[in-house]
Amino acid sequence: MSEARAATGDAATDDAAFRAEARAWLRAHVPRHLPPMGSPEGFAAHVAWERALFDAGWAVPAWPARYGGRDATIAQWLIFEEEYYAAGGPPHVTQNGVSLLAPALFELGTDEQKDRLLRPMAAAEVLWAQGWSEPGAGSDLAAVRSTATRVDGGWRLHGQKTWSTRASFCHAMHGLFRTDPDAPRHKGLTYFLVPLDAPGVRVSGFRRLDGDLDFAEVFLDDVFVPDRDVVGAVGGGWKVAMATTGSERGMILRSPGRFLAAAQRLVELYRRARATASPLDRAAVARAWMDAQAYQHYTWQQAGKLAAGQSVAAESSVAKLAWSELDVAICDAALGVLGPRAELVEGAPDAVDDGAWIKAYQFALAGPIYAGTNEIQLNVVAERLLGLPRE
């Protein structure tokens, strides 16, 4: 992310102008309602929206202009996120590329890879899925067993990936494969980019908790990947994955804007439903709203450290614990306010907000599990921030 804009003039003035520009555009363009991403028509609708964002220069504002961004500062990116979600913007269908692969490419990719991959990723021309988890490798990610074997000009991949979000609809996958079965388990991994239409790839979608077809298994049987699609060093896959998780857990994936907007909707829900809400519901609403404010203040503090050139690597685990529990708390409070109507889903005649809260609750429950379970994050906080000994 570039600090160039802040250096050219008064940062506060720049930021206010940036906010005004973002707000005006978003208000005019954010779509009212898109079908869920986990369906062919929903996915297509989200891709169309993401392309409109990209064409207007708002898909990846903090990226360098040469890759389709506008060199926004970290502060401006946080401002954009606030405005995006306050305007009702949907989640980003490009997320598993932009938020998960791109940070690793920026840190460890070659110039050729950045030039070839970043712009189509941001423009939603190439949609990326993540290939990390396997049936036997979840929290213990280094237990990955899918393999890559060196051949002339590249590698042959074998194995099975799972929990791969929207892989059924994506064009390519990035993930970890074992290239040296004899090396210590963290050292024998390499990071690959795999086209999902390559011979030998089979993608099988399955439904998640809310019924959406958002998950997929990816089976790889002798899939060829050329050398140019190795990210980082051969045997350096763990380092690439860690470059990604720093951003995945932290604010790159979960800026406070989304939660501030959700907390604001919660306040509005309470005001509509206050006649039937209990004092305990009222307290839960206030607490969840305060949690969102606290996360905002924390994130801005971390952004200030980043802008000052400090590293916030392990602190991303603090952020992940905070936003994932905050998200559940917001939905819990909303369901409490809704009482007997909380269970009504989209399409039910009496569903409040078309069942958005029970849908959001089911999505929020994934937060403490994905991107490294919260138990793993607590270990990271204890070992890397508090200095407690490894188990």
Add this chain to the structure above:
Amino acid sequence: MRVPPPAPPAPTDEQLALRDTARALLSRECPPARVRAAWDEPAEAAAAPPAWVALARAGVVGMTAPERFGGGGLDAPDWALVMEEAGRAALPGPLLETTAVAIPLLAALGGDALCDRWLGGAAAGRAVLAVGLGGAPYVADAARAHLLVLEHAGEVHAVERAAVTLTAQPSVDGARRLARVAWQPSAATCLADGPRAAAQLAAAFDRGALAAAAQLVGVARHLIEATVDYAKVRTQFGRAIGSFQAVKHHLARAHVAIELAWPCVWRAAHAVAGAGADRAIAVSLAKARASAAALGAARAALQCHGAIGYSFEHDLHLWMKRAWTLAAAWGDAAWHTERVAALILDPTSQGPAHA
């Protein structure tokens, strides 16, 4: 539409230098043995609180007083970091009341004669100030105060120690000395009434709550640091107990709560200094989060110490009890959450902060 507040700037070099001065001074002048000794002083003793003279000489006690009275003329972001250090040291005595609450209140409402008489002395460490605001039933450190700043029916009064009658109310935190104060308000003691008093009392209360929040973060940080140190050396089953996930997770959760509380305190410090419309919400967020973080840290610290932490001879309880008492003082988490709820949820409210 809602416009979020500007993020507060990072602490300046001067603010950090003042914090470091306070930390070094307190580790020298207020070690745990000095905190423990404060428990044994009689409730009515009028001796200066621990480290008080040294803090005054370093400019800490008078940092909020106007410069013409020998003060530093400093504001909330400057003293919030110092209050965190006071909490980290479990400093007994009314630094919060004197520096964060009473001195600015006297400077704002007191006449020339009163300010001449008390502010210089307070900044020099000769005069200790105590406060009793609003619904607080007890006054901390009233016995060793020279002047009490008291609220009565929306008025602000300044009453000398000799003119009040104290009934000691021993606290579970033996270094914290509370009293019920009986006194006669009069025209002679009244500094202000009406809207002028109301505005200053509201600001004074928010300064007190902010200072308590900052101290609670310091208390909580000490509790977790001390417990991490212990968990690294205490062995059971042949291993350091800090290697067990059950222990790690207690401490990590407490750490996360502290990490989320401090930016709220820092944001509130700037809201207090800027006197913006969002001051009440910012302060209540800070106090609610800091109270919860400190109480959580106290539970985690005791649980991870095990039986040794339950011993009166161990120092842990000096901080744990400070967490309990400060969490309840100046509005507990429930009180501040309700204040936020009233501001953001009730029909007459203008909507969430920064509207």
